[in-house]
Amino acid sequence: MKITRTKAFRVFFTPIWESNPVSGQILGICSALAVTVQLKTAIVMSLALTFVLAFSNFSISLMRNYIPRNIRIIIELTVIATLVIFADQVLRAFLYNISKQLSIFVGLIITNCIILGRAETYALGNPPFLSLLDGLGNGLGYSQILITVAILRELFGAGKLLGYQVIPASLYAAGYENMGFMVLAPGAFIAIGLIVWLQKTVAKEENDGKPH
Amino acid sequence: MFSTVKSILFVTMLSIVCSSLLTLAATGLKDYQLRNVAIDKKINILKSVRVVDDGYALTPVIIEKLYDENIRQAWINVDGKIITEQLKSEHDLPIYLYVKEHEILSYIIPVDSNGLWGRILGYLAIKSDGKTISGFTVYSHSETPGLGGEIETSWFQNNFLGKEILDEKGNFVAVTIAKGSVEKRIPKHRQKNFVDGISGATMTGRFLSDGLTQALIEYEVFSKRFRNQEITTLKDF
Numbered sequence: 001m002k003i004t005r006t007k008a009f010r011v012f013f014t015p016i017w018e019s020n021p022v023s024g025q026i027l028g029i030c031s032a033l034a035v036t037v038q039l040k041t042a043i044v045m046s047l048a049l050t051f052v053l054a055f056s057n058f059s060i061s062l063m064r065n066y067i068p069r070n071i072r073i074i075i076e077l078t079v080i081a082t083l084v085i086f087a088d089q090v091l092r093a094f095l096y097n098i099s100k101q102l103s104i105f106v107g108l109i110i111t112n113c114i115i116l117g118r119a120e121t122y123a124l125g126n127p128p129f130l131s132l133l134d135g136l137g138n139g140l141g142y143s144q145i146l147i148t149v150a151i152l153r154e155l156f157g158a159g160k161l162l163g164y165q166v167i168p169a170s171l172y173a174a175g176y177e178n179m180g181f182m183v184l185a186p187g188a189f190i191a192i193g194l195i196v197w198l199q200k201t202v203a204k205e206e207n208d209g210k211p212h
Numbered sequence: 213m214f215s216t217v218k219s220i221l222f223v224t225m226l227s228i229v230c231s232s233l234l235t236l237a238a239t240g241l242k243d244y245q246l247r248n249v250a251i252d253k254k255i256n257i258l259k260s261v262r263v264v265d266d267g268y269a270l271t272p273v274i275i276e277k278l279y280d281e282n283i284r285q286a287w288i289n290v291d292g293k294i295i296t297e298q299l300k301s302e303h304d305l306p307i308y309l310y311v312k313e314h315e316i317l318s319y320i321i322p323v324d325s326n327g328l329w330g331r332i333l334g335y336l337a338i339k340s341d342g343k344t345i346s347g348f349t350v351y352s353h354s355e356t357p358g359l360g361g362e363i364e365t366s367w368f369q370n371n372f373l374g375k376e377i378l379d380e381k382g383n384f385v386a387v388t389i390a391k392g393s394v395e396k397r398i399p400k401h402r403q404k405n406f407v408d409g410i411s412g413a414t415m416t417g418r419f420l421s422d423g424l425t426q427a428l429i430e431y432e433v434f435s436k437r438f439r440n441q442e443i444t445t446l447k448d449f
Contacts, residue, residue: 068219075226082230086237093241096248100352180412184359 011130012137018203021114021138022145023196028114032146033188035105039162042150043143044098048091048106050139052083053115057135060123067124076119077110084109114138149191157182247272252351254279260335260347261310261318283320284309292433294443305430310337314445318346319438321431325423328415330354332363332423338377342438345387348372360416371407377428377435379405384432386425389417 021027028049035045056079060067067075088106091099099106109115118138123131154160156179159167167176181187251272258264258275263282270278286294287304295304308320318337325332334350348369355361362368372387379385380401390397390406391414398406409417428435437443 066222068215068222070215071219071223075223078223078226078230082234085234089234089237089241089245092248093244096245096252100252 046143
C-alpha cells in the first residue's frame with residue numbers, strides 16, 4: 001500500500017489543505033486577525049496552537065472511553081486550559097519579548113474553536129495516535145494560513161520580514177509607500193478572504209469531472 | 213446515581229492531575245520569568261539613556277554588566293534630595309541615575325501614563341542640565357498595533373531627543389506630543405517643547421502627553437536642583 005493511501009497519512013494531510021480549519025472551515029479567524037501583523041508573532045502563535053491542539057487531542061483520546069458523556073465539554077476545556085497555561089508559562093520563561101507582543105492571544109487559544117472542535121469531532125471517537133496526527137495536521141493547517149497572512153501583512157504593511165527590511169530603500173525613494181491598511185485588522189480579513197477564494201477555486205478545479 | 217459518583221470522581225482526579233502539572237510548571241519556570249522581567253526593565257532603562265540600541269540582540273549577561281557599570285538606582289524625597297534605599301520612606305520617588313565616573317550624566321524617571329486602551333509604562337531620561345530630554349522608552353502598553361502602538365518604535369522615541377521641558381523664558385511647560393508634524397503645526401519658538409505625533413493616534417498622543425506632564429511635575433523639584441547645579445556628582449548623595 002502506498003503511503004499516501006494510509007489512513008494516518010490522510011488524517012494528517014487533509015486538514016493541511018483540503019479541509020483546512022481556517023480557509024476551509026472558517027474556524028480560528030479571530031486569532032488569525034490579531035497576531036499576523038508580524039511574521040515572528042505568527043510563527044510563535046502557530047507553534048503554541050499546534051502544541052496545544054496535538055496534545056489536547058492526544059490526551060482526550062486516551063481518556064475517551066472513561067470520560068462521562070454528560071460532562072465531556074468541561075473535561076475537554078480543563079485539558080485544553082491546562083495545556084494553554086503551560087504553553088503561556090513556557091513562552092514567558094524563554095521567549096519573553098514575543099510573549100509580551102502576543103499578550104492575551106496565547107491565553108485566548110483556550111477559546112479557539114479549532115481545538116474544542118477537533119476534540120469533540122475527532123479525539124472522542126478515534127485512537128490516540130490518529131488523534132495526535134489529526135491535531136498536528138490541523139495545527140499545521142492553521143499555521144500555514146497564519147504564516148501566509150503574516151508574510152503578506154508584514155511585507156506590504158511594513159516592508160519587512162521577521163523584522164528585517166526586505167523592500168529596498170531605493171524603492172521608497174522612487175515613491176513606494178507601505179500599505180498602512182495591511183497592519184490593521186481589515187487587512188487580515190482581506191488576506192484571508194483571498195486565500196479562501198484561491199483555495200475554493202483550486203479545490204473546485206481538482207474536483208471537476210469527479211462525481212460528488 | 214452511580215454515574216454521578218463516577219463523574220465526580222473523574223473530575224476530581226483530572227483536576228488534581230492538571231493543577232499539579234501547572235503548579236510544577238509555574239514554580240519550575242518562575243525564576244526564568246522573573247529574570248526576564250528584571251532584564252526587560254534594565255534594557256529599557258539602558259535604552260532610555262542610549263547605552264544600548266536594541267537590547268534584545270544582547271545576552272542577559274551583557275545587559276547586567278552594562279547596567280551595573282552605568283546605572284544607579286536611588287530615591288528622592290519631597291525636597292528633591294537623593295537618598296539611598298535604606299533611608300527611603302513610602303512617599304519617596306524612585307529615580308535611576310546614569311553615572312560615569314561619579315558624574316551624573318542623566319537621570320531617568322519612570323513614566324506611568326494612561327493610554328487609550330490601558331496603561332503605558334516607560335522611562336524618560338533627562339540630561340543633568342535638568343531640562344533637555346536625552347531619551348524615552350516604552351516597555352508596556354496596549355495601544356492599537358500600527359497606530360498608537362507606534363509609541364514603542366524607535367522613530368517615535370527618537371523624536372524626544374534634545375527636546376526641552378522649559379520654554380524659552382525658562383518656565384516649566386513639560387513636553388507635549390503634537391497633533392501631526394511639529395514643523396508644520398507649532399510656532400517656531402515652541403517647537404523644542406513638542407514632538408511629532410503619530411497619524412491616526414491622536415488620543416494615544418493626548419493621554420501620553422498628560423502622563424509625561426504628570427511625571428515631570430512630580431519630579432520637578434528634583435529637576436530644579438539640577439538646573440541650579442546643586443547636583444552634579446554622585447558624592448552629593
